[in-house]
Amino acid sequence: MIVSSAKSDIIDGVASTVTYDWTSIHKTLDTYGNAVLPALLSADTCRSLAALYAAEAGFRSRVVMARHGFGMGEYKYWAYPLPPAVQALRTALYPRLAPLANQWARRLGEEVRYPDRHADFLAMCHEAGQARPTPLLLRYGPGDYNCLHQDLYGERVFPLQVAVLLSEPERDFTGGEFVITEQRPRQQSRAEVVPLRQGDAVVFAVHHRPVSGSRGSYRVTSRHGVSRVRSGQRHTLGIIFHDAL
């Protein structure tokens, strides 16, 4: 059941990465540091993926956030091979974002260049000893939240990541907003709450991004998290493009 619905949605998911207006998404990412991809996954795929949380098999580890001071709630990292829908999304989204990642690197004066294909970027991660998969499934219940953080897992970092909301706000849960803060040099932080519906994804800066100033680009530091879930259950799919040590 899950396999067949995931399969039809792989096609959905990959097709929809083609139909987004990536020029406009890049512009939004340049201006605000985050952008929404509406309806990246169908409600069926969201339900199938969220249901996988209960499974033992398919994951490499489970993290109870309170044990590490990360917040409340928990998440699980998938093992390789990733579920087909997750693998397909990670592979399809990367080449859409790599050109912007390269522009950001150039503007920040960084030497790193991101290859066109995700497989080639993963090879760079693996050479640096980062070989463990990072896509994850998160689960929050009443009172749970995710502290502001950055998903860094070694020296190799792809500067953009994606989170897909698998639950429907107001129906499945209340509260639990996706929050991003940006800290500009010598200025106070700016916060954004990203409005998402079930199946929507947010693309956002992992750790920093360039912002144009009067004397060229400067670097802002970004962090993301989730505000307290007030009621119900909230699931998210996290797609991080670098692998972990």
Ligand SMILES: O=C(O)CCC(=O)C(=O)O
């Ligand atoms: O649950 C969320 O919306 C945030 C998930 C997250 O931190 C991530 O995908 O890296």
Ligand SMILES: [Fe+2]
């Ligand atoms: Fe995260």
